[in-house]
Amino acid sequence: MFKKDFPYFSNSDITYLDNGATTQKPKVVIDSQIDYYTKYCANTHRSNFGDANKATREFENARKILKEFINASKNEEIIFTKGVTESINFIASSFAVDFETVIISSLEHHSNVVPWHMQGRTIGKGLEVVKCDDRLNFDMEHFEELLKANPKAFVSITHISNAFGEIHDIKAITKLAHSYGAVVLVDGAQSLAHLKVDMQEFDCDFFAMSGHKTFAPTGVGAIYVKEQYLNELKPYQTGGATIHEVDFYGSTLLDSPYKFEAGTQNIAGVIGFGKAIEYLSHVGYANIETIENDVYKYLRNELEKLDGIIFYNDIDNCVGSLSFNFEGIVHDDIGILIDKMKIALRVGHHCAQPIMKQLGIKGTIRVSIAFYNNYKDVDNLINALKRALNMLRD
Numbered sequence: 336m337f338k339k340d341f342p343y344f345s346n347s348d349i350t351y352l353d354n355g356a357t358t359q360k361p362k363v364v365i366d367s368q369i370d371y372y373t374k375y376c377a378n379t380h381r382s383n384f385g386d387a388n389k390a391t392r393e394f395e396n397a398r399k400i401l402k403e404f405i406n407a408s409k410n411e412e413i414i415f416t417k418g419v420t421e422s423i424n425f426i427a428s429s430f431a432v433d434f435e436t437v438i439i440s441s442l443e444h445h446s447n448v449v450p451w452h453m454q455g456r457t458i459g460k461g462l463e464v465v466k467c468d469d470r471l472n473f474d475m476e477h478f479e480e481l482l483k484a485n486p487k488a489f490v491s492i493t494h495i496s497n498a499f500g501e502i503h504d505i506k507a508i509t510k511l512a513h514s515y516g517a518v519v520l521v522d523g524a525q526s527l528a529h530l531k532v533d534m535q536e537f538d539c540d541f542f543a544m545s546g547h548k549t550f551a552p553t554g555v556g557a558i559y560v561k562e563q564y565l566n567e568l569k570p571y572q573t574g575g576a577t578i579h580e581v582d583f584y585g586s587t588l589l590d591s592p593y594k595f596e597a598g599t600q601n602i603a604g605v606i607g608f609g610k611a612i613e614y615l616s617h618v619g620y621a622n623i624e625t626i627e628n629d630v631y632k633y634l635r636n637e638l639e640k641l642d643g644i645i646f647y648n649d650i651d652n653c654v655g656s657l658s659f660n661f662e663g664i665v666h667d668d669i670g671i672l673i674d675k676m677k678i679a680l681r682v683g684h685h686c687a688q689p690i691m692k693q694l695g696i697k698g699t700i701r702v703s704i705a706f707y708n709n710y711k712d713v714d715n716l717i718n719a720l721k722r723a724l725n726m727l728r729d
């Protein structure tokens with residue numbers, strides 16, 4: 336029903352099921368890029384002529400749209416970045432670096448693992464990992480033990496696993512963490528495309544967002560920083576547009592968010608991010624959740640009928656991504672064959688090697704849906720999988 340809003344689908348006969356990697360872009364977002372580059376291309380927050388002022392207005396309007404969408408308290412709490420990877424690296428290196436212990440979950444993407452390793456943290460040495468059970472559910476009791484043993488830790492946890500679609504109960508995690516004096520960052524890379532997020536309800540201290548996984552252009556994202564941390568948070572890069580006064584004896588920085596947005600920003604990307612969020616609001620989470628729940632359940636039911644399928648978690652607590660394997664079949668072989676049948680999905684470790692290792696597998700076949708996917712996409716996938724399995728089992 337919504338595919339008509341996305342030019343990709345009228346130009347391509349691919350069944351696109353790789354939304355966990357990146358989403359397609361609606362026409363309004365694509366048009367906003369052409370508009371900026373053809374009608375008012377100018378830098379922001381610098382020059383004072385008409386187009387420059389318009390670019391600044393549109394850029395700041397995107398901040399306001401995002402602030403309202405996630406129910407942050409102030410525009411200043413939204414800082415634009417390149418994406419979730421940059422958002423986490425920013426907070427890791429400028430704020431969390433001084434914390435004795437960082438606690439992550441077993442289901443983290445490499446973007447929320449490698450930055451901690453780069454600080455010399457490994458398990459038991461400044462890094463702790465919350466266990467999950469054999470159906471990949473977050474172990475709250477173990478989390479509490481870790482918090483007790485490491486008061487005032489920095490907790491960095493994904494909201495939704497990109498590899499398995501598992502949803503973490505961020506409200507409960509944050510509440511518990513705060514009761515032990517911990518500070519909480521949430522990796523929201525997979526969140527906005529599927530579920531309503533509310534900063535007042537989550538009460539997390541940092542929330543990392545990805546534009547390209549939310550129907551916006553690539554190379555743009557944001558980090559929400561709770562107001563109380565804006566002053567103590569240090570910029571991790573500085574330069575043009577971050578300063579109030581500079582001479583050869585020193586520099587004074589601007590207030591948030593500008594002191595954190597050094598250099599020329601991804602202006603078109605930010606404007607596009609704002610348009611994508613406006614578009615999402617127009618579609619509405621009521622529609623998104625109804626469609627996705629329906630398609631996800633249908634997908635799971637149809638997959639279950641295939642011989643030898645292995646799932647790693649339960650559907651009840653999942654959204655977006657669904658991962659599986661087939662007994663005796665290498666996931667890469669399925670990937671190669673169904674690509675020829677015009678199905679786009681991802682096979683591999685999905686940048687989540689630690690959990691793959693824990694499960695004793697090299698990777699999975701991952702289908703990741705968005706609200707524009709439908710039963711027909713699932714039928715195309717199932718037919719392709721059946722053909723691929725027949726070829727591989729012959």
Ligand SMILES: Cc1ncc(COP(=O)(O)O)c(C=O)c1O
Pocket residue numbers: 355356417418419420421444446447493495496497522524525544545546556686
């Ligand atoms: C859970 C999760 N975290 C972080 C990232 C990295 O996001 P970005 O591409 O915006 O840097 C991804 C991308 O796949 C992800 O799924």
